[in-house]
Amino acid sequence: MFSLERTTLTEYLISQRRSHPGATGEFNALILQVAQACKAISRAVAHGALGGVLGALEATNVQGETQQTLDVLADDIFRRATHWGGALAGMLSEENEAPIPIPEGHKRGKYLLLFDPLDGSSNIDVNVSVGSIFSILRSPRPGEAATEADFLQPGTRQVAAGYAIYGPSTMLVLTVGRGVAGFTFDPVLGEFFLTRDDIRIPPATQEFAINASNSRFWEAPVARYVAECLAGKSGPRGKDFNMRWVASLVAEAHRILTRGGVFLYPRDRKDPGKPGRLRLLYEANPIGWLIEQAGGRASTGVRPVLEVAPESTHQRIGFVFGSREEVERIERYHAEPVLGGDHHDAPLFNTRGLFMTA
Numbered sequence: 001m002f003s004l005e006r007t008t009l010t011e012y013l014i015s016q017r018r019s020h021p022g023a024t025g026e027f028n029a030l031i032l033q034v035a036q037a038c039k040a041i042s043r044a045v046a047h048g049a050l051g052g053v054l055g056a057l058e059a060t061n062v063q064g065e066t067q068q069t070l071d072v073l074a075d076d077i078f079r080r081a082t083h084w085g086g087a088l089a090g091m092l093s094e095e096n097e098a099p100i101p102i103p104e105g106h107k108r109g110k111y112l113l114l115f116d117p118l119d120g121s122s123n124i125d126v127n128v129s130v131g132s133i134f135s136i137l138r139s140p141r142p143g144e145a146a147t148e149a150d151f152l153q154p155g156t157r158q159v160a161a162g163y164a165i166y167g168p169s170t171m172l173v174l175t176v177g178r179g180v181a182g183f184t185f186d187p188v189l190g191e192f193f194l195t196r197d198d199i200r201i202p203p204a205t206q207e208f209a210i211n212a213s214n215s216r217f218w219e220a221p222v223a224r225y226v227a228e229c230l231a232g233k234s235g236p237r238g239k240d241f242n243m244r245w246v247a248s249l250v251a252e253a254h255r256i257l258t259r260g261g262v263f264l265y266p267r268d269r270k271d272p273g274k275p276g277r278l279r280l281l282y283e284a285n286p287i288g289w290l291i292e293q294a295g296g297r298a299s300t301g302v303r304p305v306l307e308v309a310p311e312s313t314h315q316r317i318g319f320v321f322g323s324r325e326e327v328e329r330i331e332r333y334h335a336e337p338v339l340g341g342d343h344h345d346a347p348l349f350n351t352r353g354l355f356m357t358a
């Protein structure tokens with residue numbers, strides 16, 4: 001269908017706003033500014049080596065990770081696209097240790113914007129899908145400059161969450177709390193058009209995603225779950241499983257929102273200082289809310305991730321999400337007592353056990 005016959009992102013947002021008669025339009029304007037940032041990042045990603053955006057910088061971010069040229073560019077694009085609109089009291093980005101203030105001379109508003117400007121950075125140079133993730137919260141002190149404490153709200157308080165995926169096509173996937181909608185970018189018209197309304201995740205799946213190079217650090221319930229998937233038809237699950245790992249959370253989430261599946265980046269024993277790999281406020285919470293809004297489940301492995309009370313702005317967390325039945329099974333495994341102690345010492349999971357994990 002010719003794209004102009006479809007609903008634009010702006011039209012979709014206006015239709016959502018009709019159920020909030022008191023709305024001022026600031027919220028919609030903010031989402032459109034975020035979408036504008038995603039369009040600009042999409043363009044930079046698409047130009048690749050021609051745009052001089054590949055490669056790493058000498059700098060590291062607050063997480064101690066080497067920053068890619070595109071990480072810094074995308075961070076700058078997000079700030080510029082959103083700081084002037086009057087909707088925000090502050091921003092929090094993966095790339096900056098402290099919250100980003102609204103520059104002097106600009107009105108401070110009632111929302112907080114949290115973002116991972118470029119997710120899956122390790123994929124940029126190899127031309128594999130990357131994305132941007134965002135979450136919007138209400139500021140507890142509208143009109144005042146946001147402090148770190150203002151951002152420490154559980155995911156249940158989000159008022160919007162979404163991501164853009166820069167793949168073969170660029171898409172924006174969004175929830176404002178009434179289901180999940182997907183928009184495809186038409187680069188000629190410069191518009192996002194609604195192409196997937198009311199996205200639903202199938203409750204069952206035969207596809208899982210995990211970085212198996214970490215298997216020696218996994219806790220017993222995760223090792224058990226993966227071993228059972230790998231055992232396939234002849235194992236306790238009685239069916240074969242397929243596996244994927246893109247190393248880009250956005251791409252994994254998008255696949256799961258498209259055809260189901262389960263993703264695990266669980267808490268593990270790799271680094272005692274990091275209880276998990278993914279960041280709660282601008283990775284797990286927005287993706288988690290999208291998944292739940294699409295009928296899936298998002299968990300720490302033990303409990304709903306959206307209910308976690310954040311302790312710090314760049315906090316990491318174990319994250320398991322996707323088709324409801326699989327996530328509930330993983331939670332059940334965590335709730336069951338482990339025979340013979342925790343982790344790989346358990347008889348079922350050591351190198352001579354029924355489910356070999358090492």
Ligand SMILES: O=P(O)(O)OC[C@H]1O[C@](O)(COP(=O)(O)O)[C@@H](O)[C@@H]1O
Pocket residue numbers: 065094116118119120121122211247248249250265277
């Ligand atoms: O290399 P690993 O450990 O598999 O990491 C992959 C994970 O790291 C991330 O890339 C982290 O995101 P950033 O690129 O924003 O740091 C996730 O998207 C992904 O799930």
Ligand SMILES: [Mg+2]
Pocket residue numbers: 116118119120249283
């Ligand atoms: Mg990320």
Ligand SMILES: [Mg+2]
Pocket residue numbers: 071094116117118119120121
């Ligand atoms: Mg990032």
